[in-house]
Amino acid sequence: MTSQNPFADAAAGFELPEIALEVDRLALVKYAGAADDYVRQHWDHPFMIEQGYPDVIGHGWLSFAHMCRVVTDWAPPAQATIARYAVRYHRPFHxxxxxxxxxxxxxxxxxxxxSLWARAADGTVLATGSVSLTPPA
Structure with a gap:
């Protein structure tokens, strides 16, 4: 849902529409290719089981990209520019x-x-972040 004008419509406390998506192993492999990040923890399930993890671990930047997608779905680049961002990862996502x-x-x-957030299906907060928007140049 795109805002008509985020700088006129926004108010403190407004919650942007959430997105929920299935991140499967294929999505992680595709992201690995796009990011040129082939660390085994992101794709090698048997290796991660041997290391004591329940599954492979998603790329942190992939979760942050989806967090930012919430913002750009609401205020696309033609309406707002991301001037500052920060992210903190709390738990690995599988x-x-x-x-x-x-x-x-x-x-x-x-x-x-x-303020941004990403949660697992069970409600566990995986990452939090912040974004500052300014009008486009």
Whole structure:
């Protein structure tokens, strides 16, 4: 759901529409190819079981990309520019449903600050982040 004008419509506390998607091993392999990141933890299930993990681990940047997608679905690049971002990973994410969302923290002249999050299907918070938007140049 794209905002007509995020700088006119945004208010502190507004929750952007969430996205939920299935991140399977195929998605992780495709991301590995796109990112040129072939670390075994992202694709080699038997190796990860030997290491004591229940499954392969998704790429952190992939989860953050989906968190940012919540923002760009609401305020596309033609309407807003990501001026600053930060992310903190709390738990590894394994293949399964990844749900991402964002909340407007504050709105100021020419700036919108948002908090982002990603959760596993069981509700565990996997990552949190922040984004600051400015009008496009």
């Amino acid at each position: 293949p399964g449903v990844l749900t991402c969302g964002a909340t407007v923290d504050s709105v100021g002249p020419g700036r919108i600050d948002l």
